[in-house]
Amino acid sequence: MILLKNIKAIPMIEENLIYENVNILIEGNRIVKISKDKIDAKDAYKIDGTCKLVIPGLINLHTHLGMSFFKNIADDLNLMDWLEKEIWPREAKLTPEDIELATKYSIMEAIKSGTSTLVDMYNPSSLIARSMEEMGVRGLVSYGVIDNEKPIDEKIEEIEEAFLEFKDSDLVTVNPGPHAVYTVSRESFIKLRDLALKLNTPLHIHLSETLSEVQNTIKEFSKTPVEYLDDMGIFNAKTIAAHCVHLEDKDFEILAKRNVSVAHNPCSNLKLASGIADVQKMLDMGINVGLGTDSSSSNNNLDMFEEMKFASLLAKVKSNSPTSLKAYKVLEMATVNGARAIGMENELGKIKEGFLADLAIIDLSGVNLNPLNNLISCLVYSANSSNVDSLIVNGKILLEGGKLKILGQDTLMNLANKRKEAYK
Ligand SMILES: N[C@@H](CCSC[C@H]1O[C@@H](n2cnc3c(=O)[nH]cnc32)[C@H](O)[C@@H]1O)C(=O)O
Ligand SMILES: [Zn+2]
Incomplete structure (x- = not known):
């Protein structure tokens, strides 16, 4: 007691x-x-x-905990240059031991900033879920899927196994996380949606983050990313969509109608110069919007207080009105709305x-x-x-x-500072 x-x-x-x-x-x-x-x-x-x-x-609705070694080493780039030139080559070298250490480091940072629930997108899921349990935080552990040599069916098996391993956990749930429309095929998207429906978990994606993502999708499929996923029935699963920076009017309507929750990440969107999401409009249309930091490599910390302030200030500039996104509304985003996005509004937030x-x-x-x-x-x-x-x-x-109270802060910091050298 x-x-x-x-x-x-x-x-x-x-x-x-x-x-x-x-x-x-x-x-x-x-x-x-x-x-x-x-x-x-x-x-x-x-x-x-x-x-x-x-x-x-506080509920951090979108992050990549395993990326803490990449803090402050790949700054001042746009999303695709950052991912393709700096991040993905480094992630290809990450060992499971280092993902665990980086994840625990991020969890420590989150705990110290008052965050009790983390919605992550990375893998391997069982290792991340175990790290969250060991450190005592609550989390939705979305297995990040980018189509590559490893067949999608193998990944689905892994997600299911990890889901079952933590089925009875008080703290963590494993779910599918198709990365984005530009990294995941239609076939994989549909399989991951079906898996989310079968496991009764949310689906966690990146959506309409940059203008080029939207333009390329329109060029290829004659649809915006939101329309493309909606036409595929992806939003039949309870979806958490990170970013939603570049939306057309019809996209706002689809997100509202299909009950998609949006994870707004103002600092990451500004740092990668992705743009400013119209959060006030989303809220006005009844869309559930929570708040995330994204990773500490595109932020560059996991401080939800900073995120709240940025969210409020940006919304005021975006809508040219100081009455937009008042303090209480932002606090709601970081608590109540986050809980709703993960289906825990009746006991969390x-x-x-x-x-x-x-x-x-x-x-x-x-x-x-x-x-x-x-x-x-x-x-x-x-x-x-x-x-x-x-x-x-x-x-x-x-x-x-x-x-x-748990793991020694100095030990984690020393270890992380040693291991980060391998990824410079
Ligand atoms: N490498 C994994 C998938 C990881 S999913 C999570 C991915 O999201 C990437 N990521 C981090 N922040 C962002 C962002 O803002 N937009 C898009 N991708 C991001 C991150 O670098 C990581 O590669 C695999 O295929 O097995
Ligand atoms: Zn992200």
Whole structure:
């Protein structure tokens, strides 16, 4: 049992609602009681909430955890130059041991920035899922598929095996992740969709990220990437589509009608000069939009606070209106909407009795956060990951007082700095 005592909370159950002073009891992996009155729980581990704020753990809806060795070595390029000239040749050399180390490094970075759930796209899935379990975070582990020499049927077998291996896991689910329309054939797309339907998992893809992706697809198939996938029935599976930067009006309509969730990655889109997604329009049309960082090689960190601020500021410029994407809406993207995208909206993304105990605690004493006025604005416009004090995932404390409770931070950092040399 864990008891958070006298803490401020943003429960994300009603716009702008703040609990000024509450007690929250966690039993097992759930929040069991939230009360203004004293909660008696003698045996509980107590966390003093003085000068602290608790929010739902953040949900990073799109990332590639295995890419942390490539941070800050392939900057200032557009997507295809970055992938083809710099990233794919290096990824071809990555050993499974190094993918594990890079993944754990990224998970550490995520934990320290208040992220409790990660939606990843990489492989091998069983290794990534195991790394998430070992470090205690929640995740959707999408097996990234790019068509190559390895037959698609073999990959499908691997995905199914990994899915079954983690079927009973409290933390992770394995699912298919066809990379994009320019790397995956029609036949593979359909097989991976059928697999997602069979396993009852989401499908995770990159979609309409750059103008050239859209132009090439129109040239080849006389359809936008969104239309091309829709005509194939891909969105029959519950889809998480990363980016959606270049959409035509009919594309917005298709995404809304087919209940596709979008993972918005503002920093990566800016850094690769892909463009600015029209998030306000998506939200206005009822499209579920969450927030992701993409990898730490195109971002170049996994700080969801930075991502929230960029999302809000960019939406204002994009729609030429400062009232676009107000702070509370961005916070929703990083919590409630992320939970909806992975089908967990009834137990994740809010601070509510019965919900899973995934909570991030912010230390409100930071100089950058004070003088303290509106707590919601403070989180989105003033905070960064260094203000994260603690993280609880599935009822377990992973970070406390800014310190990792599990794997040694120094050990991971030293190992990663040594191994990165192999990929320069
Ligand atoms: N190499 C794997 C597939 C990995 S899927 C994930 C892929 O997405 C790539 N990636 C990372 N960020 C982006 C992005 O923003 N757009 C498109 N691809 C990306 C990443 O480099 C990686 O190759 C295989 O075929 O077995
Ligand atoms: Zn990506």
